[in-house]
Amino acid sequence: MFRKRLENVIWYEIYKIKARGLWIFVAMLLAFAYYYYVPHLIYMVYKYTPHENLYIMYVAGTYLTHIISFTLANTFYIVLHMLKVEKWRINSQPWPWESDKDWYEKVIKLIKNHAFIQLFFLPMTLIITGHNARYQHHLKEPDFSETMTQIPIFMLIESFWTYTIHRILHEPWLYKKIHKKHHEFGVSITAANEYTHPLEFVFMNSLGLAVGPFLYGQQKVHLITWYFWIIIRIFITSDSHSGYQFPWSPMHLIPFGTTAEHHYFHHSHNVGNYSSFFTILETILGTDQPYIDYIRKKEKSL
Numbered sequence: 086m087f088r089k090r091l092e093n094v095i096w097y098e099i100y101k102i103k104a105r106g107l108w109i110f111v112a113m114l115l116a117f118a119y120y121y122y123v124p125h126l127i128y129m130v131y132k133y134t135p136h137e138n139l140y141i142m143y144v145a146g147t148y149l150t151h152i153i154s155f156t157l158a159n160t161f162y163i164v165l166h167m168l169k170v171e172k173w174r175i176n177s178q179p180w181p182w183e184s185d186k187d188w189y190e191k192v193i194k195l196i197k198n199h200a201f202i203q204l205f206f207l208p209m210t211l212i213i214t215g216h217n218a219r220y221q222h223h224l225k226e227p228d229f230s231e232t233m234t235q236i237p238i239f240m241l242i243e244s245f246w247t248y249t250i251h252r253i254l255h256e257p258w259l260y261k262k263i264h265k266k267h268h269e270f271g272v273s274i275t276a277a278n279e280y281t282h283p284l285e286f287v288f289m290n291s292l293g294l295a296v297g298p299f300l301y302g303q304q305k306v307h308l309i310t311w312y313f314w315i316i317i318r319i320f321i322t323s324d325s326h327s328g329y330q331f332p333w334s335p336m337h338l339i340p341f342g343t344t345a346e347h348h349y350f351h352h353s354h355n356v357g358n359y360s361s362f363f364t365i366l367e368t369i370l371g372t373d374q375p376y377i378d379y380i381r382k383k384e385k386s387l
């Protein structure tokens with residue numbers, strides 16, 4: 086059993102590299118630019134804000150970072166849909182607006198859900214919890230080595246958290262009451278990444294984001310790194326729900342990590358693949374076996 090899992094890990098890492106081809110060099114370059122320059126861009130704005138007031142900076146900054154990155158990610162994919170870019174799609178299934186007879190009802194549900202979560206639920210949660218924020222909020226910009234030490238730790242902690250909560254949410258009773266909503270989109274689209282029950286939004290989306298900095302020690306984390314971490318997570322979940330797998334994407338480059346196809350499989354087959362960033366727990370517990378079997382079969386048929 087252990088040998089088989091180890092074989093799976095090695096095979097999957099090679100599969101991911103092969104799937105990217107030479108685009109991997111572009112992806113690595115983009116990833117470097119992303120991790121190096123985005124915190125700097127945040128700082129360019131941050132230095133003109135009332136940064137001495139942690140409460141305001143936590144509540145308003147977290148909210149704005151969330152809304153801006155969510156809007157940017159969605160705009161990018163909406164433009165791709167409008168331009169009918171089909172290259173790099175994970176499969177050729179029709180998009181929900183092409184095949185789903187209830188599409189307009191779903192759009193209304195999506196808008197209502199986003200309006201509730203993003204215009205009411207999220208700001209309320211931040212206003213209530215903001216008094217407990219302890220982030221660094223001085224004017225000195227965190228350096229690259231600090232960012233590159235803290236972000237992978239947050240990813241690792243988040244991965245354990247999300248895997249556990251997500252797996253629990255697939256228990257029949259909780260699935261029916263809470264998580265089924267997120268699974269309404271079998272062919273997942275970016276806008277569906279926050280289409281969730283409010284309890285799922287709190288326990289999986291929000292606490293998943295907060296648990297890394299909390300366990301690491303918020304006092305050791307700068308607000309800029311916190312904002313950057315929000316952007317990373319929103320971009321990666323948007324990518325995971327987009328239906329596209331770009332070989333040049335700077336997302337999903339970490340070793341022993343997921344791909345966009347990994348989460349797409351979770352939506353299309355509704356079995357296994359509970360991870361967000363790293364797949365370590367998934368591999369140890371063997372919950373990615375149906376996916377590994379699926380892609381091995383797919384590779385053989387090519």
Ligand SMILES: [Zn+2]
Pocket residue numbers: 251255264268351
């Ligand atoms: Zn699920």
Ligand SMILES: [Zn+2]
Pocket residue numbers: 267278326348352
């Ligand atoms: Zn999902």
